[in-house]
Amino acid sequence: MPRVSEKYKEEKRQAILDAAAQCFAEKGYNETTVDDIAKASGTSKGSIYIYFKSKEELFHLLNEKRTEKYFEIKDQLKQLDGATKKVNHLFQYFLSGKTDEEDFNQIAVQFEFWIYISKGDHQKLFDERAERFTRFLEEIIEEGVETGEFREDVQVSEFSRLFWPLLDGIVLHLLFHKSEESHKSMLQLYHQMVLRYLLP
Amino acid sequence: MPRVSEKYKEEKRQAILDAAAQCFAEKGYNETTVDDIAKASGTSKGSIYIYFKSKEELFHLLNEKRTEKYFEIKDQLKQLDGATKKVNHLFQYFLSGKTDEEDFNQIAVQFEFWIYISKGDHQKLFDERAERFTRFLEEIIEEGVETGEFREDVQVSEFSRLFWPLLDGIVLHLLFHKSEESHKSMLQLYHQMVLRYLLP
Amino acid sequence: MPRVSEKYKEEKRQAILDAAAQCFAEKGYNETTVDDIAKASGTSKGSIYIYFKSKEELFHLLNEKRTEKYFEIKDQLKQLDGATKKVNHLFQYFLSGKTDEEDFNQIAVQFEFWIYISKGDHQKLFDERAERFTRFLEEIIEEGVETGEFREDVQVSEFSRLFWPLLDGIVLHLLFHKSEESHKSMLQLYHQMVLRYLLP
Amino acid sequence: MPRVSEKYKEEKRQAILDAAAQCFAEKGYNETTVDDIAKASGTSKGSIYIYFKSKEELFHLLNEKRTEKYFEIKDQLKQLDGATKKVNHLFQYFLSGKTDEEDFNQIAVQFEFWIYISKGDHQKLFDERAERFTRFLEEIIEEGVETGEFREDVQVSEFSRLFWPLLDGIVLHLLFHKSEESHKSMLQLYHQMVLRYLLP
DNA sequence: AATGAATGAGGTTTCATTCAT
């Protein structure tokens, strides 16, 4: 089907990506064959290689997408005033969103991807991502300290850096135990701990 | 009458396990071949199948070992009196221990294993492990609340359940960023947050 | 009534052939993909199949073209009188011509083609070609013997048959070593050997 | 069949090499699949990769073997005295030997190999081989000139360099036309031309 | 006539496991 519209191509690309995410989440990266992805996306093996360079590229792209998704919230936060409100909204966001299957798949794929590339020298990739997330939070915490909403002795930088790994721990737990309920309860308690650390 | 002594066999088993841990940590489970393990352990591919059923069994056993190691500390804690002291000692333990390479390898392997078995119905495995860890901490927190060391409104059960995933998050971070220093700094701040949550 | 002129079509055909020759020469027949040819000729994969039946057909046609080119010289020789002069002119032709890249490419493709079809029953193709070349030279040598320019004991038929393989050997050498200088020096010495064999 | 004797392994290696030569000669390098070689040698595809790194390595090794074979004659020549005798013996050798199928296969494979590697920068490989062959002949021709057997004006170096390409041309012809008779007749005439060039 | 996405057979290579020695 040549001379096909840009839209068609974009849809096909997306269909393959979705299928890949699904497969990776279900069977893991290594256990997933390109044939699996082809079948799941309703195309042929060959077509996948028209749209993507390799199975690994699919893995990479899926991870990038996931990371970008995290930053969607940044814009929402800008409109709020008050650091506490922002932190609260952040947790609200975490608590509300994770219901759909697709999101769940993305988490699984993301962690597997990290483990996957933790071998080999992809240090930079990790560090950049961490830095981005840290700065994102730092702005909020700094604001809170300056306005006096938060305690003066908050270790702004250290805390901003710690925040995300702790969150990752909770998400990892979700991946393993697959209990939505337990996950939300954990987020709430984590929220409480964070506030108790920040608020005077 | 066996040709070789029990002791010899046990040592060989251990050598293979160690080699497997090393290889898995370095290259990942999938990238590691049985040949790699054979070479690293100084035996032959065939011998590995005398001592172990499959490559996957090695993976399973390695993970169990790692879990056991965590509970070594339990005995140490019993001798201390005071819940705060125990919590402090726990963090002391985390801060002191993780220096050797072998330990580091085990962490890498463990996370990969979890991701690996998060597909398929190994729910029970995870849940049992979580339960065990939770109970371990619950005893300490409960004690603290009862003696009045900790605040009355501490959510004992929820906190005990949350504690480990958060710790896992920090360890996962270590796996990716490989900075001992950053790791320790995170542990210290986490320690502080925990105390601020628990102490009146 | 055709949509495009004959001339346009002929030019397009030629462009594809040229591109194919270029690609085959650079990467070899097997390593060249139809996509390569499409890109090099500035058309699409699909178009190539409008003008040619298959990738293999391009290979065949290219070889035929090369053979034809060899016979261009025949007309030039007719105008000369004296067998020695003709032989000398032949060598002059070889010595002068092979400078352009395209010619070089054609040689490479030609040899690869021969090897390629030396499997399978294309005996006839070879034999016909050889016969044609042999006869071409035979006429000259015969003339020389008859006029007394050449020795009487020259084995006309055998020599005419041998002449071309020897020349092929030199050209093959050029293909491998790619030294224009060495190639010319060889041609000159071969010329000398030929004359010493033919002249009294 | 482990702990297998060195002899067994050597035989197996050789069997695979022979099978590969056979297949390459029959169908060409590209048309030959590893499965073909496996079947022809009576093993499995996997086994081939125990003994050889890749299909291409088989190709390389086969070519090296062929080159070595050429130099077997060197020792025979040493025992003869007189440059003319040596040259004659050389041609005797060419005329006598090429009867068996295996030899024929080797020729086919060798030419295909050369074409194959003429793309890519394997210049050195060619040059080294040419140098070796040239020097081999140079010694003989030099001797002849010094003893006065050969003409004084023989261009020793140029001739020695030219000799082999011309021979290659004849062998190439054999590959295409597969006529033993025609091949021998060509060798004889070439012999004559060589002598007429060398002898006073 | 022109395009280039689609196809799927087929290529090379890897590797967990077995088993004869």
Next chain:
DNA sequence: CATGAATGAAACCTCATTCAT
């Protein structure tokens, strides 16, 4: 018990050809 050659299924990826647009 120890070995490592043998196996063959299966993985990823390529590409000549077709055909809907």
